[in-house]
Amino acid sequence: MYTIITENDESAWADETGALYHFPKRYLKFLEPGTNVIYYKGGLKNKSFSKNRLSDAPHYFAIAKIGKTYPDKESSKNDFFATIIDFIPFEEAVLAKDNSKYLETIPDSRKTNYWRDGVRAIDEDTYHLIISKVSPNKVSEQKTAYISDEIAENYQDSLESFSEGKKLKRYVTTYERNPRYRKQAIAIHGNSCAACGFNFGNFYGEYAEGFIHIHHIVPVSELETPKEIDPETDLIPLCANCHSVVHRKKDKTLSIPEIKNLIAYSSKQKV
Ligand SMILES: [Zn+2]
Ligand SMILES: [Zn+2]
Incomplete structure (x- = not known):
């Protein structure tokens, strides 16, 4: 299963790129455990977020997998969240529109409202088409860097006094x-x-x-x-x-x- 997930620059939810993804219940069927996802960002709306993005234009910026999904206890609207695993950010943006053609296939029936959906099921060919725009070497280097950064991050809960080996x-x-x-x-x-x-x-x-x-x-x-x-x-x-x-x-x-x-x-x- 392959799905696009949209990350908004500004969100009411406590999403964490590469860790947690919140979504309305209607998308649950597209985000089953193990689903391969591609992270997407729409066009820049608020200029102050420009520096946090790979591009101001609509683009894809990472791949990952869905771990598990849970009802969001904090939400009154029956929303869900998913744990994200195997997150691999791209080094460069993959633009949603390549040579004036979208990489995603937009069905004729959805021409007017396709991009309104933040979570979009795609077929395997589309998934591989998007991935093919990313240099594989760059992806794997990024993954290594990301993981060691995480571990190196200075998390200040001192466990030093424990008498463990x-x-x-x-x-x-x-x-x-x-x-x-x-x-x-x-x-x-x-x-x-x-x-x-x-x-x-x-x-x-x-x-x-x-x-x-x-x-x-x-x-x-x-x-x-x-x-x-x-x-x-x-x-x-x-x-x-x-x-x-x-x-x-x-x-x-x-x-x-x-x-x-x-x-x-x-x-x-x-x-
Ligand atoms: Zn306690
Ligand atoms: Zn412990």
Whole structure:
């Protein structure tokens, strides 16, 4: 399945290019898990966004795949969001119109309103036609650069004090600090602690709004083989205290039910 997804320069939704994509429910059928997508931007409307784009003209700027889709709990309009995986940005824009001809095939019945749809199913030939305008070498170089940038990004949740082995620490925190996975995990699970319910924004106010640690649930025995992360099942938000307790012992990472039991048991003791 192949689909074009439009990214607007200005959006009411908290979209994150290459991580999260929000859309109205009517597009759900075009965005099934595993769908190959091409990112598209329409013509520039607000000049101040010019510097963030590869071109002011309508263009394609990346390929990716749909991970999973979820109902957006924040939305009152029954909207959805998708996690984006395998994001590869182009180095140069692929213009929507090549030699005065559009790369997408516009059915006669849609001549007047085709571009109004932000999400558009395309056939395999159109997909490959658009991709053929991108130099393959440039794409793969970009991918490497993108991933190392993400990991290098200075994410300031210090996990340094945990008494974990070096290897474990590096492996786990690579995922826990990765901004893309963080955003996906928070969109799916929210930003309250999954063990004790603590919410930084509620407790400290606006200054701490949205702050939370993301914990990678992974049995120590499986750490040797990195696998594709599923933010729904592999990642969970924890407050800084619960996260520290979960990682307290070198040879064991507490599961979420285990730390919940600790909390329930100790609060009972106090009564
Ligand atoms: Zn907690
Ligand atoms: Zn953790």
